Amino acid sequence: MDNILKQTVEILRKSNYTIAFTGAGISVESGIPPFRGEHGLWNKYNPEVLDLGYYLDHAEECWVYIREIFYDFFADAHPNPAHLVLAEMEQKGLLKSVITQNIDNLHIEAGNKVVHEFHGNSKKLKCLKCGKVYAANEFDFKNIPPRCKIDNEILKPDFIFFGEGIPADAYSNSFADAEKAEVCIIIGSTGEVTPASYVPRTAKQAGATIIEINPEESSFTHAVTDIHLKGKASEIMTKLAKELF
Numbered sequence: 001m002d003n004i005l006k007q008t009v010e011i012l013r014k015s016n017y018t019i020a021f022t023g024a025g026i027s028v029e030s031g032i033p034p035f036r037g038e039h040g041l042w043n044k045y046n047p048e049v050l051d052l053g054y055y056l057d058h059a060e061e062c063w064v065y066i067r068e069i070f071y072d073f074f075a076d077a078h079p080n081p082a083h084l085v086l087a088e089m090e091q092k093g094l095l096k097s098v099i100t101q102n103i104d105n106l107h108i109e110a111g112n113k114v115v116h117e118f119h120g121n122s123k124k125l126k127c128l129k130c131g132k133v134y135a136a137n138e139f140d141f142k143n144i145p146p147r148c149k150i151d152n153e154i155l156k157p158d159f160i161f162f163g164e165g166i167p168a169d170a171y172s173n174s175f176a177d178a179e180k181a182e183v184c185i186i187i188g189s190t191g192e193v194t195p196a197s198y199v200p201r202t203a204k205q206a207g208a209t210i211i212e213i214n215p216e217e218s219s220f221t222h223a224v225t226d227i228h229l230k231g232k233a234s235e236i237m238t239k240l241a242k243e244l245f
Contacts, residue, residue: 017096213236
């Protein structure tokens with residue numbers, strides 16, 4: 001592992017354009033449960049509550065579950081060492097951007113400035129009628145559903161529901177960065193969710209070196225990964241930081 005770690009550090013030092021691509025695995029250590037897998041939220045909740053068509057017809061009912069999943073579970077989550085190392089890498093000019101599938105806002109809270117939120121952000125709420133966006137902390141979630149202060153419409157969390165398109169800016173910026181990348185670090189993503197999983201694949205096709213940090217093999221491992229650092233995100237990122245900084 002030490003040799004691979006040193007090799008990784010050399011690659012990161014030489015790269016002029018490094019991006020990070022993150023998934024649920026980076027946030028699990030901050031206490032946020034994943035949606036899929038053995039302990040995933042979809043084993044407990046019906047994904048229908050996040051289906052756009054169903055939500056539009058049953059917003060009040062859906063908000064009971066949305067509050068529990070996103071505003072009770074996520075409320076006490078804080079960035080962990082993996083988030084903080086990525087922020088430090090950006091500050092030191094070693095990282096151009098973070099492309100994340102996560103909606104928990106932890107990269108921004110950690111200090112990253114360039115974050116392309118592929119699936120939106122749960123800390124924002126949007127009025128589908130007038131388009132006004134609110135910070136979630138403006139509302140008391142004891143009283144649901146939250147409503148727009150302009151037209152009293154029920155607000156929708158500003159993240160992607162099933163049946164909803166990827167935000168245009170996040171999509172175009174993510175793939176533009178992937179095409180420029182010399183190195184792409186995958187952290188905590190299994191590569192099962194499309195179109196997000198095409199981002200590292202695009203980077204690979206454009207000639208980037210792919211560094212994967214995951215405790216287990218993923219659908220990226222044998223398809224695009226050049227170096228697989230096996231372990232928890234915070235553990236591996238902390239080791240990298242000691243060598244990098």
